[in-house]
Amino acid sequence: MTSISSQVILHPAVSQSIKLGSTTLGRDKLYRAVQYFSRFLAWFLLSRGHKEQAAKWNALKSHLALGRKLMRIGKPVEHLQAVLRAVQAYSASETREQITTIGRQLAYFGYLTYDTIVWANAVKFITLKPDTAQKINKTSNRFWLAGILLSITHGLLKAGRLANEAKKLRSKSSEKDIGTEADRELKQRTLELARSGTRQQFIIDILDVWVPAANLGLVNLNDGILGIFGFITSVIALRQQWHVAGKK
Template sequence: MEAWVRFNGQSPAKERLLRAAQYACTLIGYTLQRNGASAELLSGLKQLEGHLSLGRKLFRLGNSVEALEAAKRAIHLSDLVLRFCITVSHLNRAMYFACDNILWAGKCGLSPKVDQNKWSERSFRYYLFSLLMNLSRDLYELKLLMEAETRGKNPSAKLSEENGGVSRGPSSPRHPVAPQIRLLIRIFRNNPPLLLDLLKNTCDLFIPLDKLGLYKTNPGFVGFCGLTSSILSILTLVHPWLKLKP
């Protein structure tokens, strides 16, 4: 209960709940359409999805400043790769939120002359760049952990892996990929924040790819990815230790 009260008191938490509801509407609408639901029901879901999207944009007003502050903090990281990936990601997030704020003003009627298609495309482009940096950071951290795990093994095990995972002993594995899979499972089991961040960013990646026409899927798949990543984000807010740091 205490975790929920803490979660409910955060603006990002409310935005994540709206996001989850928005993509749930997308997924449900696509499923109902495939099953021949009435046009009136589909129209109602579409309107609800639009209202949830507009509400999310309201909660994100001013997030550009937070993203810029996060970029200023990240630029002091000692690791060069992490410094580059995290700083560039936050800068792209700042631009993404700025475009999103302009879209909000256009959709609310405060600035009716806003070209919503143009600013939506810009918004998703910055979002895509931010996600690519996040995924690069995840893969880099995974690489460091794999190297650390490999260095911690005994010399005979390392020699076996260097020879393609095949040793001359009678108990050598037939499939050289198996040790790598076991290594990944062990790393992810010991580092849940990295696993959650990698899954979340991978799910989110399909959203701008679809919206920009770079990898077209369907609304159902986009809704599923958005809902999954939203739930994972909510988990990191309810349990802060699950959030990848720095």
């Protein structure tokens, strides 16, 4: 019995789960997945007339959303740091990617800053007039939408550049000055990993963009669709963090 318990408790998957849960980003992605699944389930139950059950899932969604806002306090500074790194990191050939990266990070800085005010008002730490709270919430969503649109633009630009680099690498594969075969394969693998990461982020952005757009009334999508979109992107992001936790 003890042996079985040890095998279960000390299983690598359990250890990896603990590592994932020990990071703020890992918890955030997990909570986000549950939050958006709850949003979908509340909509589904309500559409079937199960009001009491729907209210439970709706309450869980609301509390998780509020809790995630708390975890993100201080995160705007990370985006300011990302702006400075973007200014220093890019070469002259990647100017458009640099501009979209800086714009995206500044937009996320604005979004999370206003989102902190939304949280402070929600927990009654500060008291805002209803119309003021609504304006701040709207501004937060505008920044969020701008950040995602800039991220989509950045993804398209980066995907195009990586595709060109991969094409050039393939065209030079038979030339002697390309270096050793091992070097060429390493460059190819690096490019493929970068392209895969860019594609994943693009999928996340394409699905996530509808959430702030719906919040601003630009599109008319129900909570079921938005819940599924948010759940899918949360699972993709959670999977990425799972692999990161596995490497530690």
